[in-house]
Amino acid sequence: MIDVYTYGTGNGLRVCVAMAECELEYTVHKVDLAKGENTTPEFLKMNPLGSIPVIVDHDGPGGKPLTVSQSASIVLYAAEKSGKFLPSGGEARVLALQWLMFGASDIAGTNNAIFMTTMRAPEKVPAVIEFFEERLYGLFGEADERLDEVEYLAGDISVADLAFYPFVALRKPLLEGREPLTNLARWADAMATRPGVAKGMSAIS
Amino acid sequence: MIELYACNTSNGQRGAVMLAEAELAFHTHILDLKAGQHKTPEFRKINPVGAIPVIIDPDGPGGEPLTLAQTGAICLYIAEKTGRFLPKDPRTRYIAFQYFMQAMSDVVLYSGAYAFSLMRFPEPNVASTKVFKDPLLEHMGYFDQRLADVEFLAGEISIADIALYPAVNQRWELIEESGGLPNLDRWRQMMAARPGIAKGMQAVS
Numbered sequence: 509m510i511d512v513y514t515y516g517t518g519n520g521l522r523v524c525v526a527m528a529e530c531e532l533e534y535t536v537h538k539v540d541l542a543k544g545e546n547t548t549p550e551f552l553k554m555n556p557l558g559s560i561p562v563i564v565d566h567d568g569p570g571g572k573p574l575t576v577s578q579s580a581s582i583v584l585y586a587a588e589k590s591g592k593f594l595p596s597g598g599e600a601r602v603l604a605l606q607w608l609m610f611g612a613s614d615i616a617g618t619n620n621a622i623f624m625t626t627m628r629a630p631e632k633v634p635a636v637i638e639f640f641e642e643r644l645y646g647l648f649g650e651a652d653e654r655l656d657e658v659e660y661l662a663g664d665i666s667v668a669d670l671a672f673y674p675f676v677a678l679r680k681p682l683l684e685g686r687e688p689l690t691n692l693a694r695w696a697d698a699m700a701t702r703p704g705v706a707k708g709m710s711a712i713s
Numbered sequence: 714m715i716e717l718y719a720c721n722t723s724n725g726q727r728g729a730v731m732l733a734e735a736e737l738a739f740h741t742h743i744l745d746l747k748a749g750q751h752k753t754p755e756f757r758k759i760n761p762v763g764a765i766p767v768i769i770d771p772d773g774p775g776g777e778p779l780t781l782a783q784t785g786a787i788c789l790y791i792a793e794k795t796g797r798f799l800p801k802d803p804r805t806r807y808i809a810f811q812y813f814m815q816a817m818s819d820v821v822l823y824s825g826a827y828a829f830s831l832m833r834f835p836e837p838n839v840a841s842t843k844v845f846k847d848p849l850l851e852h853m854g855y856f857d858q859r860l861a862d863v864e865f866l867a868g869e870i871s872i873a874d875i876a877l878y879p880a881v882n883q884r885w886e887l888i889e890e891s892g893g894l895p896n897l898d899r900w901r902q903m904m905a906a907r908p909g910i911a912k913g914m915q916a917v918s
Binding site: 559 | 761762773774775777779781782783784785786789790793802803804807808810811812813814815817818819821822825826829830833841843844845848851852855858
């Protein structure tokens, strides 16, 4: 059994999607960031950084419990534990990892920069917010171009799609105000109809 | 011989340091970003999105040539290709992934966005830099705490140290101005003394 401590952010939901799609046995514990539940002594014991998501797998490697934070490393953990969504070798594996890192570095980073400049900044600077929003839209455009050639980011469905999807879903308003990215939309629709994705996305009510 | 397309940014340094540490032969092509050399039609043939670093490995998976972008993916690829810098013990492996992802997502984001906000607001603007500077220093402090207990982030040297080093090096002045971090400093000096790190940093300078 894996305990998943998370919240309804892009990083938080990608872990729920990965757990559900990998069909692992898990329980979701909501950590309400708005209420500061990530700064309690109990939570900080699991992750001194106080960031979600965190998992505790009571049946980790060697049968011993293992605590892991950082959403992309948790997605990798789920894939390797279940033997799903990550090819064991060849170009397919390299591509899956390449697009996983696209989601982990570029997408999650830029998405977080928008959050910080709109929600956390003591003063809102429209030029800065616009810069990061345009950058995120540009990154979505890169994925759209890729999805013009292939059905899923690495060809077949992989960790890359699971890690990317919640950000596309959560940034729907940003996408709607701009020129449509039709390949990305097709991909997002295909992802949304998957029972595992739907289950993961609704894990935090 | 691996071809590396890079420049002297922290991501460019990560690619070069990873290749040098893994003791792979590589030839560096330095791109002048200010002159837009990463946006030329020739370079876009190598990486359509016009970002560095990129590697071309003539001996990729299945003996076929491989072109690979995304800094983090390059680190993972080289680690798996050479069987180095990814711990063999499964538990330590996930700890390495965790710190690697923290460097590649959180640190890269805050460090890059901090530089961007300074560039955008050459006049000191505490409000906007604080949103990125404070979390960046918080992450650095967290690494410092970790390094009080262990020599390298995952216990043994791994891709996590290689991914973090260029950011620590780049932001060292800022860290010192903010009071310094003794464990991170010890680690930084130990990393700098490694021939592979020195060679990689030199290759893109």
